[in-house]
Amino acid sequence: MDEETSDRAWDAVVVGGGVAGLTAATFLARADEATLVVDAGGSILRRNAHLENFPGFPDGVDPRRLLSLQTEQAATAGATHATGRVTDVTAVEDGFRVTVAGGDPEDGTSDAGDPNDETDDGNTRDVGDSDATDATDATDATDATDGDAGDEPNDTTVLTTNRIVAATKNAVGYLDGVGVDLREHGKTFVETDERGRTGVPGLYAAGRLAGKPHQAAVCAGHGAEVAVTVLEDSDEPFYHDWVTPAGYFTDRGREVPPGCEEIDAAERERRGETARTATRETFAEPHPEPQETHPSLEPRGDET
Numbered sequence: 001m002d003e004e005t006s007d008r009a010w011d012a013v014v015v016g017g018g019v020a021g022l023t024a025a026t027f028l029a030r031a032d033e034a035t036l037v038v039d040a041g042g043s044i045l046r047r048n049a050h051l052e053n054f055p056g057f058p059d060g061v062d063p064r065r066l067l068s069l070q071t072e073q074a075a076t077a078g079a080t081h082a083t084g085r086v087t088d089v090t091a092v093e094d095g096f097r098v099t100v101a102g103g104d105p106e107d108g109t110s111d112a113g114d115p116n117d118e119t120d121d122g123n124t125r126d127v128g129d130s131d132a133t134d135a136t137d138a139t140d141a142t143d144a145t146d147g148d149a150g151d152e153p154n155d156t157t158v159l160t161t162n163r164i165v166a167a168t169k170n171a172v173g174y175l176d177g178v179g180v181d182l183r184e185h186g187k188t189f190v191e192t193d194e195r196g197r198t199g200v201p202g203l204y205a206a207g208r209l210a211g212k213p214h215q216a217a218v219c220a221g222h223g224a225e226v227a228v229t230v231l232e233d234s235d236e237p238f239y240h241d242w243v244t245p246a247g248y249f250t251d252r253g254r255e256v257p258p259g260c261e262e263i264d265a266a267e268r269e270r271r272g273e274t275a276r277t278a279t280r281e282t283f284a285e286p287h288p289e290p291q292e293t294h295p296s297l298e299p300r301g302d303e304t
């Protein structure tokens with residue numbers, strides 16, 4: 001097995017690019033944290049047939065579309081997305097060493113416990129198209145699965161980071177070496193406080209992994225909460241991340257709070273038009289990725 005050490009130190013590595021991890025990454029990157037999402041490519045939400053209880057979609061939304069949009073949103077915010085599997089986390093001074101394997105589902109390094117893992121995740125292709133994930137910024141973790149000739153699926157990369165947000169549903173094997181408290185309740189969960197902090201300083205857990213209820217909106221919301229907690233634990237005691245009309249704070253003699261932005265009417269219209277155009281184009285056609293189901297089941301004849 002080849003191993004490379006990346007000299008890039010991340011402010012935060014988010015392990016798991018499902019709804020919780022992608023939301024956490026968006027919030028962290030919007031706060032200018034150098035954020036890497038490492039995802040093995042198998043969000044359980046991909047098995048949902050039509051997502052009808054996620055806020056903001058009165059007629060529901062294709063769950064694969066939602067994941068693609070969330071991936072794009074994290075990239076727009078500045079996060080980098082890598083396909084790979086985190087196999088080990090070790091505490092070091094001021095942070096963690098994170099080992100990322102290329103993610104070959106057959107190589108026995110899998111600890112995600114999800115037979116969906118061999119699924120090629122179109123989300124990563126979406127992000128790969130974004131300027132925010134310029135190849136110069138991507139880690140070698142992407143190399144092992146980018147399909148280039150000569151890639152060794154067993155390649156590993158060791159990264160360093162100050163903080164980790166673990167958002168891997170019930171996959172915990174990669175945390176064995178870091179001494180985090182686990183809880184068995186049918187499946188395995190990471191023990192956290194009410195804000196997602198584990199007993200290991202700098203290590204947080206979000207979404208289903210932290211024992212949150214098994215709904216996408218709950219797990220996404222928790223990803224946001226945990227990211228804000230990471231920021232508040234660093235140097236922002238009350239972090240906002242709001243976009244407000246011009247003068248909302250300053251015309252009342254107040255400073256713009258951390259993470260806030262005031263925008264004037266012209267900028268509001270520009271952003272609104274960009275959003276309307278993108279939304280029309282995004283939803284014009286069905287999402288190209290196929291329906292997934294439980295791996296123990298054969299695909300039904302009526303599925304395309």
Ligand SMILES: Cc1cc2nc3c(=O)[nH]c(=O)nc-3n(C[C@H](O)[C@H](O)[C@H](O)COP(=O)(O)OP(=O)(O)OC[C@H]3O[C@@H](n4cnc5c(N)ncnc54)[C@H](O)[C@@H]3O)c2cc1C
Nearest residue numbers: 016018019020040041042043044045086207208214215216
């Ligand atoms: C059939 C089905 C239908 C559902 N329908 C609904 C519904 O209608 N409404 C609703 O609200 N919820 C629904 N859910 C539940 C919802 O999908 C989950 O609650 C939600 O996806 C959990 O989010 P999460 O981010 O915690 O985990 P996930 O979305 O599963 O994300 C975890 C990610 O971690 C990655 N990962 C795991 N191990 C590693 C590792 N070692 N290194 C790197 N990456 C790793 C995985 O590849 C995955 O992408 C449904 C679930 C199923 C199975």
